[in-house]
Amino acid sequence: MRVVWVGARACLVEVEDAVAAASLAAWSRARGLRSEEVVPAAATVLFDGTDPDEVSALLRHWSPDAADLDGPLVRVPVDYSGPDLEDVAGHWGCSVDEVVRIHTSVELVALFSGFAPGFSYLAGLPAERAVPRRSSPRARVPAGSVGLADTWCGIYPTASPGGWLLLGTTDVPLWDVAREQPALLAPGTRVRFEVRG
Known part of the structure; x- marks a missing residue:
């Protein structure tokens, strides 16, 4: 996993694949991350309008199998x-x-x-x-x-x-x-x- 900061209030987290990206996005939302947008893609998740320290702290506790993708x-x-x-x-x-x-x-x-x-x-x-x-x-x-x-x-x-x-x-x-x-x-x-x- 690699974090690329895009300005003071956004970052792009690079992960292994689309399943990991969806997992990270769902998991971070479930934990109440304060972010204007959480956007999963094929191998990244964009966190926009967020606190860099909060994202960094959150990522220390995430693993690719941590989230439940059992949506509606x-x-x-x-x-x-x-x-x-x-x-x-x-x-x-x-x-x-x-x-x-x-x-x-x-x-x-x-x-x-x-x-x-x-x-x-x-x-x-x-x-x-x-x-x-x-x-x-x-x-x-x-x-x-x-x-x-x-x-x-x-x-x-x-x-x-x-x-x-x-x-x-x-x-x-x-x-x-x-x-x-x-x-x-x-x-x-x-x-x-x-x-x-």
């Missing part, structure tokens, strides 16, 4: 008719129906947000389910598209370019500024996908 569970109904289902089946060595069964059988967790407001990087697929990104990204991926890249899963909150393999779509609103917490899948949120009826 959100169920996401999906129309599994994405254009890349057969490609994913090929990578996984199974049928399209089996892709759907596997994807709906795993509980994922949002570790960090990025790319666009409301886009969360969901972890929990086993390493043997890793898939490559498309060799050529699409110019426009429809809003609500559920995709895979490496072992990550994500849902595009708005139409945008993208190179993830698309399994299907959902109508669940991922970003709503009228909600108390605009992002539906904030870090720590558990996610289960299900076949839309």
